[in-house]
Amino acid sequence: MQETMIEEAVACYLGQNHYAGVCLKAVLFDMDGVLFNSMPYHSDAWHTVMERHGLHLSREEAFLHEGRTGAATINIVYQRQYGRDADPELVKQIYAEKSEEFARHPEPERMAGAWELMQKVKACGLTPVLVTGSGQTTLLERLAHSYPDTFDRAHMVTAFDVKYGKPNPEPYLMGLAKAGVAANEALVVENAPIGVQAGVAAGIFTVAVNTGPLNGQVLLDAGANLLFPSMQAFCDQWEQVYRVLKG
Numbered sequence: 052m053q054e055t056m057i058e059e060a061v062a063c064y065l066g067q068n069h070y071a072g073v074c075l076k077a078v079l080f081d082m083d084g085v086l087f088n089s090m091p092y093h094s095d096a097w098h099t100v101m102e103r104h105g106l107h108l109s110r111e112e113a114f115l116h117e118g119r120t121g122a123a124t125i126n127i128v129y130q131r132q133y134g135r136d137a138d139p140e141l142v143k144q145i146y147a148e149k150s151e152e153f154a155r156h157p158e159p160e161r162m163a164g165a166w167e168l169m170q171k172v173k174a175c176g177l178t179p180v181l182v183t184g185s186g187q188t189t190l191l192e193r194l195a196h197s198y199p200d201t202f203d204r205a206h207m208v209t210a211f212d213v214k215y216g217k218p219n220p221e222p223y224l225m226g227l228a229k230a231g232v233a234a235n236e237a238l239v240v241e242n243a244p245i246g247v248q249a250g251v252a253a254g255i256f257t258v259a260v261n262t263g264p265l266n267g268q269v270l271l272d273a274g275a276n277l278l279f280p281s282m283q284a285f286c287d288q289w290e291q292v293y294r295v296l297k298g
């Protein structure tokens with residue numbers, strides 16, 4: 052990607068949000084599909100457990116709902132089949148089973164390029180913040196091992212903190228508050244259309260990394276300001292992106 056392309060994307064972002072400029076201070080990272088290569092396991096666990104309850108959610112569709120809270124995903128499918136929301140007890144039951152099923156898969160690896168990118172972000176003096184819709188405690192605990200000294204609890208937004216969740220801007224607005232920065236002082240890294248929508252709705256410059264099976268166009272349609280084919284590609288171009296965003 053040419054640096055002029057990045058400059059154009061930033062100019063477009065500033066125009067849309069009526070900001071005078073950008074001054075990068077924090078990077079808001081989504082977790083699944085960004086920090087961990089965990090989405091294939093999630094989509095498989097969703098499909099298996101929903102079928103067990105007579106609810107139809109293909110592995111492919113699970114990727115489209117990525118980033119929603121568990122309850123929201125369950126209710127979308129339940130509404131489609133029965134025309135009403137699922138009983139809260141059933142939602143709790145299905146989500147507990149889904150978490151259990153996910154934990155039966157091998158431990159997810161760090162996404163290629165994510166560790167290296169994190170070191171670059173830290174070396175620039177930027178604050179990393181985690182913003183995930185996940186309530187998967189096994190994976191949240193694994194963060195401390197896979198990304199040591201990176202996210203303390205004061206710089207994490209998870210399913211346990213939010214009321215609405217992505218695509219509502221709420222989680223990213225909470226992430227800004229936790230970092231103590233304004234929207235034009237942050238950058239969102241997302242891999243899912245719903246997550247991109249949330250970042251854009253929060254008024255934050257949003258970088259999409261297409262680490263799953265979806266066509267990259269859906270991420271641009273969701274409003275992504277920049278699109279990279281992988282975390283490694285974003286990492287490799289970090290210096291150019293940072294030069295433009297540091298203000």
Ligand code: CA
Pocket residue numbers: 081082083084085117118241242243246
């Ligand atoms: Ca994700």
